[in-house]
Amino acid sequence: MTIARSPSDQRLSTGIPGLDEILSGGFLPGRAYLVRGGPGSGKTTLGMHFLSAAAPEEAPLFITLTEPVAQLQNNAERLGIDMRHVQFLDLSPSPQFFTEVETYDIFSPAEVERAPTARKITETVERLKPQRVFLDAMTQFRYLAGDAYQFRQQVLSFLHFLKERNTTLLFTSEASPETPDEDLQFMADGIIHMRVAAGIRFLEVTKFRGSNFASGAHTCKLGATGMQVFPRLLPDVMRERLSTEQISSGVPELDALLHGGIERGTITMLCGPSGVGKTTLGLQFMKEAAARGERSVVYSFEEEVDIILERCEAVNIPARSMTAAGTLQIVKIEPLQYTADEFARLVRRDVQEHGTCLVMIDSIAGYRLSLHGEDLEAQLYALSKYLQHHNVTVLLVVESAEITGDFRVTDAHISYLGDNIIFIRYLEMRGEMRKAIGVLKKRLSDFERTLREIEITSQGIKVGKPLSDLRGILSGTPEWITERRSDG
Amino acid sequence: MTDETAQPALILTVDVNQRNLALLAQVLQQAGYRTLPVSTITALDQALEAPISLALIDISGFGADIWQRCERLHERAIPLLVISARQSAALRQASAAHGARDMLVKPLVIRELLGLIRSLLQ
Known part of the structure; x- marks a missing residue:
């Protein structure tokens, strides 16, 4: 111009x-x-x-x-x-x-x-x-x-x-x-x-x-x-694009949970306790994006690139070949090397130069701990908005503090960032530890109000049928509605 | 500068600091005076017999023996101004007692100094 x-x-x-x-x-x-x-x-x-x-x-x-x-x-x-x-x-x-x-x-x-x-x-x-x-x-x-x-x-x-x-x-x-x-x-x-x-x-x-x-x-x-x-990124005053194009996760049950998938150019928060599979879930979306020929970048604040690659391979996400094909890049952000402005510039430049379609920041806690600067959350907001305005789909990994117990998305003041909130949590069912996935918020479409069981296997992510006869799903120990009836 | 003499008035400047002397000389010469700079008591003693119209004596760095020279200038009816690094009632009194017309405190304001000299030489 x-x-x-x-x-x-x-x-x-x-x-x-x-x-x-x-x-x-x-x-x-x-x-x-x-x-x-x-x-x-x-x-x-x-x-x-x-x-x-x-x-x-x-x-x-x-x-x-x-x-x-x-x-x-x-x-x-x-x-x-x-x-x-x-x-x-x-x-x-x-x-x-x-x-x-x-x-x-x-x-x-x-x-x-x-x-x-x-x-x-x-x-x-x-x-x-x-x-x-x-x-x-x-x-x-x-x-x-x-x-x-x-x-x-x-x-x-x-x-x-x-x-x-x-x-x-x-x-x-x-x-x-x-x-x-x-x-x-x-x-x-x-x-x-x-x-x-x-x-x-x-x-x-x-x-x-x-x-x-x-x-x-x-x-x-x-x-x-x-x-x-x-230069600090300020949320620019561009009109928001309301894209209706949905990005599939490649897992039919998960798409059903999301009523089709997540919309392009939205900000999705992947919440859950440590080790539950948030990063893997994000990479699942990237695997699907790669199949469409789109490029994704993961900014990892915690794990080393090799470990992430290794783990992906173990769950049937071909991260190495995606990297080789240029549809995936995993960037390790070393702690205390960058300021938030500098990090934002790095992300922006990558989007401008490579036309990246999907960006995952893993995780917000790591972002907060690793970067120098003031108003880190405001800057994360500005960065996410910038990406959104450039039609980039943003995945933010949010670690919840409690592994079990009553459910809380995250520090309340950050959840306003997300257009979509997907959570994975541990459940105790019949004395066994299981994992369930659910959607808490979806700004552009409706979604399933029930949880589904999720398993991460060597074949990939497996999502089950809706757990519709479960109650107390946001509390520590959900109960089967049928069992409760038989008890009472 | 007196009206009768064709020669510009000669001003004796006494200061242990050479840079101060040079600056005084520069300012006074620019105003049309001649200067006789001295920086030691010995030099001062020699200069006392010169045809001086006025004396500026910066007492900083001199001992009590400076007062006696002030008196001798006073005896010869040469107007003299004592310059001091600090405001002090005792110094002011001593200056007056030894014949000084006034005691000035550093730093001097050039315009004021020249005004004072002009009035003393009239």
């Missing part, structure tokens, strides 16, 4: 694809943007990406008031950010500053340094005519201003000076509760907040004049290739 863009909607890439996505394409030229955050939050790295993304004729300029140039170049090199075409203006204190020669107290720094600093900056900007400037950190000018009013006037006039030259400015602020930077936030055309919480880096845009942006805290990573940003 190509959109003819008016000159006023030209964008400057930030040098970080994820951030461009958040900013609907990038920065608007000729504007001033603020990056704020505590120490080590990645402000300078972001600026380096911004300058590195510039073409050499844009004459990108780095004005540093804190770190010396050599150190910055060294850091950029380590992050693999190419800064060779970037010009530097070094206004950081020289080592001599510490010695007697350079220090003074007769006048305030505001009186002594302001004029020469301003002159150096204007001279450099007029000489190089940069189209991109990164200034680190604007808050240093606070010490060169007599008072808050002077600081504000100086910053504003500096912003106007650059705006007149159609230069795009990115500037940082070393913000802390002791030195608030609200004044800078008012002056900037856009604000990017960086923060680190519980070991996770977050990036959030709260202001972006003249453009849309993706709100919310997005996670990011600082690694060997610099900064990566993972």
Whole structure:
């Protein structure tokens, strides 16, 4: 899709694809943007990406008031950010500053340094005519201003000076509760907040004049290739497709229980206690999908790929040949490697690139335990909705805490996610432990209200006739209605 | 600057800190004065005989022997301003007692300093 863009909607890439996505394409030229955050939050790295993304004729300029140039170049090199075409203006204190020669107290720094600093900056900007400037950190000018009013006037006039030259400015602020930077936030055309919480880096845009942006805290990573940003998936406002196409499980009795199967593009929760066969049930749907030539992906948070493959083979699901044919992929998600945003990006990319039709997340508890981030459930909701809008059928494996006893689907606050809820549970019948499968909810069609016995055998999943003469099916020990009559 | 002399007024600046001296010289020369910078008591003793119109003495880093030099400048009817790193009633009293017209506290505001010098030289 190509959109003819008016000159006023030209964008400057930030040098970080994820951030461009958040900013609907990038920065608007000729504007001033603020990056704020505590120490080590990645402000300078972001600026380096911004300058590195510039073409050499844009004459990108780095004005540093804190770190010396050599150190910055060294850091950029380590992050693999190419800064060779970037010009530097070094206004950081020289080592001599510490010695007697350079220090003074007769006048305030505001009186002594302001004029020469301003002159150096204007001279450099007029000489190089940069189209991109990164200034680190604007808050240093606070010490060169007599008072808050002077600081504000100086910053504003500096912003106007650059705006007149159609230069795009990115500037940082070393913000802390002791030195608030609200004044800078008012002056900037856009604000990017960086923060680190519980070991996770977050990036959030709260202001972006003249453009849309993706709100919310997005996670990011600082690694060997610099900064990566993972835009948070928000439940998009697409109209819901009410597909009536039903996906068969390949087991006639199970389809009968579901009055035909599960609808394409719905979210199905497979609930039950540990070891009851939830994953196998999900893979049964995938086996059937593979027969139609559709691709499925299992994101396993708990079990290793080999174990799942092995188990499938034992119950007549040809997972290995499905994998070989490309109709099945099992992805093991190692714990604490991903943030929820990153995981969502992984799933999305797979759907976009491979046209995946069925996705199983095994399990929600594993998802919650393995991923870093905030509002994990809200993000799972957003991901499921995204998949649904792309006509992907979602299977969520939900482990219930109790193995026996009174039935509960799951933590109540997550069950609203499911269009369909299928549960498998242990039953005690005539002193024997058996398993039963039932449907608790189905949004798009009716379903059987009774349970059926389910067995997982070497021939596959076997589902029996409706257990219609059983009562108390949601309690711990169901009873045969006939037996009860004979008792009474 | 007095109206009678063709030469700009010579201002004695005393400070142990060279950077302070350089900055004072820069500010004063920009305002049209000549400066005589000294940073030690020995140099100060030698400078006392020069045709000074006004003295700025930053007492930080000097001992009590600085007061005696202040008195000698006062005896020669040279207006002098004492500069101190901190506000202190005792220092203010000592400055006045040794002939200073006023005690200024660092950091100085350039415009105020120049205004004060101008009024003292009239």
